[in-house]
Amino acid sequence: MKRGLILWLPLALILILFAVFWVGLHRQENHDIASQMVGKALPEFTTPAALPGLPGASTALFRDGRPRLLNIFASWCVPCVAEVPVLMRLKGMGVEVVGIAVHDTTPALDQFLTRNGNPYARIGSDDQSRIQLALGSSGVPETFVIDGQGRIVKQHIGVVGEGDIPELLALLGKQP
Amino acid sequence: MRAPAALLGALLIAAPAIAQNVAAPDYAEVSLSDPAKEKQALALMDSIRCVVCQGQPVSGSNADLAGDMRRVIRERIEAGESPEQVRAWLVSKYGDWVSFKPPLEARTAPLWLVPLLALMAGLWLLVRRLKWDRLKGTRG
Numbered sequence: 001m002k003r004g005l006i007l008w009l010p011l012a013l014i015l016i017l018f019a020v021f022w023v024g025l026h027r028q029e030n031h032d033i034a035s036q037m038v039g040k041a042l043p044e045f046t047t048p049a050a051l052p053g054l055p056g057a058s059t060a061l062f063r064d065g066r067p068r069l070l071n072i073f074a075s076w077c078v079p080c081v082a083e084v085p086v087l088m089r090l091k092g093m094g095v096e097v098v099g100i101a102v103h104d105t106t107p108a109l110d111q112f113l114t115r116n117g118n119p120y121a122r123i124g125s126d127d128q129s130r131i132q133l134a135l136g137s138s139g140v141p142e143t144f145v146i147d148g149q150g151r152i153v154k155q156h157i158g159v160v161g162e163g164d165i166p167e168l169l170a171l172l173g174k175q176p
Numbered sequence: 177m178r179a180p181a182a183l184l185g186a187l188l189i190a191a192p193a194i195a196q197n198v199a200a201p202d203y204a205e206v207s208l209s210d211p212a213k214e215k216q217a218l219a220l221m222d223s224i225r226c227v228v229c230q231g232q233p234v235s236g237s238n239a240d241l242a243g244d245m246r247r248v249i250r251e252r253i254e255a256g257e258s259p260e261q262v263r264a265w266l267v268s269k270y271g272d273w274v275s276f277k278p279p280l281e282a283r284t285a286p287l288w289l290v291p292l293l294a295l296m297a298g299l300w301l302l303v304r305r306l307k308w309d310r311l312k313g314t315r316g
Contacts, residue, residue: 033227036271103240128204129244136269138227138241 032157035136035144042070042150043134047124050101050109057098057124065148067172069097071120071160072132074104075112077140083159087119090165095172099123100131102140145171203250204243210254217250220259223276224249224266233276 037043042059049056062068071087073080087097099120101109109123126132135144137155145154145168153171156164169175208214221235226242234242234249245266252262266274278284 033230033270033273036267036269128247129241130248132241133244133248133269136271138270 033136033138034157035138035152035155037134037136037152038155040152042146042152043131045124045131045134047100047126047131050099050104050123050125051106051113054120055122057100057122059150061098061122062146063148063150066096067145067147067153069095069168069172070100070135070144070146071097072100072102072126072135072137072140072142072144074102074140075108076104079159080141081112081116083141083143083161084116084119086160086162086165088117089162090168091119091121093169093174095169095174096121100126102126102129102132143168147173202247203254204247208250208254213253214250216259217246217253220249220253220262221246224263225274225276227270227274 042062044059046058047056057070062070069087069090073083091097097119099122101123104125104127113120124131132138135142135152137144139157141159143156143160144152145156147153156168160168208217218235222233224234224245226232226234226237226239226245228239228241229237232242234245249262252265253259257265263275263277272279278287280288
């Protein structure tokens with residue numbers, strides 16, 4: 001009797017293994033990829049202005065003692081529209097939001113800002129995602145909190161919502 | 177006859193000038209001129225995960241960001257970096273997850289140990305079985 005059970009053991013193990021594979025293959029896996037740059041200095045970059053009316057951005061700007069938000073977005077990015085009102089509120093509270101527009105064009109950006117409002121003090125263009133790659137950012141929208149010394153304090157992946165305001169303000173050293 | 181020859185001559189003279197006016201290649205889609213380096217770059221692209229289309233390597237994705245990653249990989253290899261240096265740079269940005277080649281550490285050790293243990297268990301079972309058969313043979 002005991003011997004019979006042992007003979008079935010390899011088959012049982014194989015079935016368990018296949019069950020694990022099956023679950024692993026069918027699980028909806030699309031998890032956020034956290035940037036390894038959080039806690040480190042903002043990588044060196046200088047980017048031209050994406051729009052004629054607003055200046056571009058560079059790393060040097062972030063070292064002037066004033067904490068800022070660095071928002072990676074694009075006019076073609078549908079969820080980005082949803083966070084504009086929240087960024088506008090933050091702007092109203094005295095937060096400077098620097099935009100990095102990924103794979104964008106001046107007319108499309110212009111239209112985006114006219115339609116949704118403009119929370120940005122500056123917008124730099126990142127046509128080849130070089131800044132995005134240097135930041136370890138894997139999509140749009142993403143928002144980085146940069147302290148006054150040019151260090152990355154936090155990466156917020158996805159749309160910034162109303163509920164994120166208190167935490168962002170705290171990290172930016174502002175009273176709500 | 178003479179006119180086409182003159183035209184051809186003019187073209188031959190003009191060719192280098194035309195070539196110089198062509199913009200620098202966009203390495204997102206264009207191969208490196210050195211075949212050995214291109215081979216290294218392609219091998220690396222096969223083992224780097226596209227961060228927007230997570231199940232695919234950057235070599236097989238149409239996403240803009242995958243093209244941008246291919247461009248950076250080719251540029252860095254063209255500039256003389258080794259594929260593993262480029263991989264390390266990407267890992268320093270996105271973590272181990274960006275690489276399809278997991279590093280050997282305590283957390284990932286089972287990936288190497290389990291097949292080894294399974295092989296040893298199989299050999300042990302085989303040896304035991306053979307010995308058992310021989311014993312039975314001598315008896316019968």
